[in-house]
Amino acid sequence: MPGPRYRIYYMPIECTLPAPVETRGRFAAVTIRFARYNGYLGRRTKASMVQLTDSFDRKMDYLRISVTDRCNFRCQYCMPEDIQFQDKSHILTLEEILIFAEACLQLGVTKVRVTGGEPLVRRGVVWLVEQLKKLGFHDLTMTTNGFLLKENLDGLVEAGLDRINISLDTLQPEKFAFITRRNHFEKVWDAIMAALETPLSPVKINAVAMRGVNDDEIADMAKLTFEYPMHVRFIELMPLNGDTDGSRFKSLFISGKEILERAQEELGDLTEIEPDDPAAPADEFKFEGAPGTFGVITPVSEPFCARCSRLRLTADGKIHPCLLTDLDVPVKDAIRSPEPIPAIHEVLWHTARIKPPAGLTLPEESRNRTMSQIGG
Numbered sequence: 192m193p194g195p196r197y198r199i200y201y202m203p204i205e206c207t208l209p210a211p212v213e214t215r216g217r218f219a220a221v222t223i224r225f226a227r228y229n230g231y232l233g234r235r236t237k238a239s240m241v242q243l244t245d246s247f248d249r250k251m252d253y254l255r256i257s258v259t260d261r262c263n264f265r266c267q268y269c270m271p272e273d274i275q276f277q278d279k280s281h282i283l284t285l286e287e288i289l290i291f292a293e294a295c296l297q298l299g300v301t302k303v304r305v306t307g308g309e310p311l312v313r314r315g316v317v318w319l320v321e322q323l324k325k326l327g328f329h330d331l332t333m334t335t336n337g338f339l340l341k342e343n344l345d346g347l348v349e350a351g352l353d354r355i356n357i358s359l360d361t362l363q364p365e366k367f368a369f370i371t372r373r374n375h376f377e378k379v380w381d382a383i384m385a386a387l388e389t390p391l392s393p394v395k396i397n398a399v400a401m402r403g404v405n406d407d408e409i410a411d412m413a414k415l416t417f418e419y420p421m422h423v424r425f426i427e428l429m430p431l432n433g434d435t436d437g438s439r440f441k442s443l444f445i446s447g448k449e450i451l452e453r454a455q456e457e458l459g460d461l462t463e464i465e466p467d468d469p470a471a472p473a474d475e476f477k478f479e480g481a482p483g484t485f486g487v488i489t490p491v492s493e494p495f496c497a498r499c500s501r502l503r504l505t506a507d508g509k510i511h512p513c514l515l516t517d518l519d520v521p522v523k524d525a526i527r528s529p530e531p532i533p534a535i536h537e538v539l540w541h542t543a544r545i546k547p548p549a550g551l552t553l554p555e556e557s558r559n560r561t562m563s564q565i566g567g
C-alpha cells in the first residue's frame with residue numbers, strides 16, 4: 192500500500208501574495224521543482240483559479256479516472272470473454288494518477304469519478320479515494336459492478352467517497368449470469384442492500400437497456416424506486432466493443448424515450464425532476480410516492496454533447512476528451528516528466544482545444560474500443 196503523500200498548493204505566476212512554502216520528507220524535491228515553475232508555492236484560492244474550458248466554451252470540470260482496464264466480469268456489451276488486458280507495466284501507478292488529478296484540480300476540475308474496468312479490483316483503490324478527497328475534490332464518486340463492494344464499503348465511506356453508482360442490468364440471477372458471464376447476482380444484490388445502510392445511500396443503479404434481453408424488466412427495475420431510496424437509470428446501449436458493423440447494436444438498441452413510455456404504461460405518470468447539476472447526463476423522473484427516482488441516460492438518441500464537461504483518464508495514461516470518438520491524447524510522459532504539473536497542464540489545454548463539439552453516435556460509427564478501456 193502506498194504511503195501518505197504530501198499535498199502541494201499552487202498560485203499561478205500572476206498572483207502577487209506569496210504564501211508559505213511547505214516542504215516535507217521525500218516529496219520536498221518535487222515540491223521545489225514545482226516551486227520553480229510557479230515562481231513560488233502558495234495556497235490556491237478560488238480567485239486565482241484558471242478554469243479549463245474547451246474551444247466551444249464548455250467548462251471542463253469533471254474527471255473520470257479509469258484506475259484499471261481489468262475486470263472480474265465480462266459483460267457482453269463491454270468486453271469479450273477472452274479480452275487481452277494491458278501489461279501491468281503500462282498502467283499508471285496510483286501516485287501518478289494523483290499527480291494528474293492534482294493538475295486537473297488546479298485548472299478547476301472539481302468533480303472526479305473513479306471507474307474502470309472494475310475499480311475495486313485495483314489494489315490500493317480505497318487509499319486512492321482517500322487521497323483524492325484530501326486533495327479537495329468537491330464531488331468524489333465511484334462506478335462499480337458491486338462484486339467487491341460489500342467488503343470495501345466501510346473503507347470507502349471512511350475515505351470520503353461521496354456517492355456510488357452500481358451497475359445492475361437485471362433482477363433475474365440467470366439473466367445476470369448471461370449478461371455478465373459470471374454467476375454473481377446474489378453477491379451484487381447483497382452489496383446494494385448493504386450500501387443502502389451507509390451514508391452512500393441513496394445509491395444510483397445503472398442498467399444498460401437491451402431489447403429482447405432486459406426490456407421486459409423495465410417496470411420491475413422501476414418498481415425498486417418505490418421500495419428503496421434508489422436512483423434507477425437505464426443507459427442507452429452504445430456501439431462499442433468491436434461491434435464494427437453496428438449489427439449487434441441495431442438489434443439490441445432501445446431508446447430512452449421508449450423506456451420512459453413503457454415504464455409509465457405499467458406504473459403511472461412520471462414527474463420530471465430538475466437536475467442539481469445542469470451537466471448531469473441523466474433525465475430524472477419520479478413516480479408519485481416513490482422515495483427513489485427513475486431516469487434514462489441517452490447518449491445515442493439525445494447526445495448531451497452541448498453540456499459535456501468530461502475528461503477521461505485511461506489506466507494506461509491517455510486522456511479521452513470524448514467517449515464517442517477515437518481521439519486520445521497521451522499524458523503518461525508528461526506525468527513522468529521532471530516537471531509534471533506544467534507538462535500535464537500543457538496536455539490538458541491541448542486536449543481542451545481539440546475536444547470535438549459532438550461525438551459520432553450513429554451505429555455506422557461503431558467503435559472497436561471497449562468501455563472498460565476508456566473508463567465508462
Ligand code: SAM
Nearest residue numbers: 269307308309334335336358397428429562567
Ligand atoms: N465495472 C464498473 C461497472 O460496470 O459499473 C465500472 C466500469 S463500466 C465500463 C461503467 C459503466 O459503463 C457501467 O455502468 C456499464 O454498464 C457501462 N457500459 C459499458 N459498456 C457499455 C455500452 N456498450 N453501452 C452503454 N453502457 C456501457
Ligand code: SF4
Nearest residue numbers: 262264266269308336
Ligand atoms: Fe466489467 Fe463494468 Fe465492463 Fe461489466 S461493464 S465488463 S463490470 S467493466
